């Protein structure tokens with residue numbers, strides 16, 4: 406039919422959502438000379454894989470378990486929406502290059518576009534979060550719909566899922582995004598997490614993240630953070646987990662479960678996801694829990 410899918414733009418050759426503003430050629434130029442710092446923290450995902458969750462965990466780890474009252478978007482820069490260098494007339498704080506350390510950044514770029522120091526000694530920290538692609542598609546569908554009429558998407562789930570599974574979604578084909586990060590999982594500067602593992606044992610994973618970041622915390626603080634980062638606790642502050650600059654204030658927290666896809670997928674669609682996406686993981690050692 407004439408279904409077009411959500412509105413998108415191109416950034417460095419990658420399809421990005423329409424709401425990534427000011428996409429201009431300067432970004433591409435600036436990207437190549439952007440300097441990362443040893444104490445930068447990047448949280449990288451294919452969208453809807455648990456970005457916000459891990460952002461909150463990392464934030465609390467850095468603040469010894471204190472819960473912030475600021476919106477998550479004020480605490481993290483979205484790398485691909487950022488201005489990398491100051492331009493004439495800008496507030497100095499706006500550009501990433503003039504922000505104080507540590508810089509907290511989230512990003513949905515594929516591996517090959519993320520700036521990374523060749524020198525291991527001063528390489529930043531990258532936390533990659535992956536989630537099973539069927540739940541990602543359901544979560545993404547609800548998210549794009551929540552942008553309201555201006556979001557330019559009011560198709561059905563079936564429309565969206567076909568778009569997604571054919572690699573026409575923002576940030577490309579899910580498996581092309583996940584696998585290159587998985588391949589680098591043993592880099593000591595990269596931590597590869599799975600949404601489903603966080604769901605099953607948050608305490609263990611909060612500790613793992615804190616160790617990765619070289620932040621030693623007491624067991625009590627780890628337990629406190631694990632509690633404060635459960636879906637129910639975060640939902641109590643859901644205003645702080647919404648997209649601020651969009652009128653409809655899309656929420657970043659929705660249902661927070663493994664296996665919600667079963668309420669949306671036909672057997673045929675599920676098979677298509679298995680054939681196109683899940684099959685790509687064969688032999689990689691990466692697998693996902695699809696819930697029951």
Ligand code: A3P
Pocket residue numbers: 450451452453454455456457458540543544545547634635636637639657658659660661662665
């Ligand atoms: P659902 O739409 O399935 O509920 P992202 O932050 O990458 O956009 O991912 C959003 C997804 O992560 C949403 O999934 C959201 O509910 C879920 N999420 C956020 N915080 C969570 C938490 N504390 N526990 C479980 N899921 C969480």
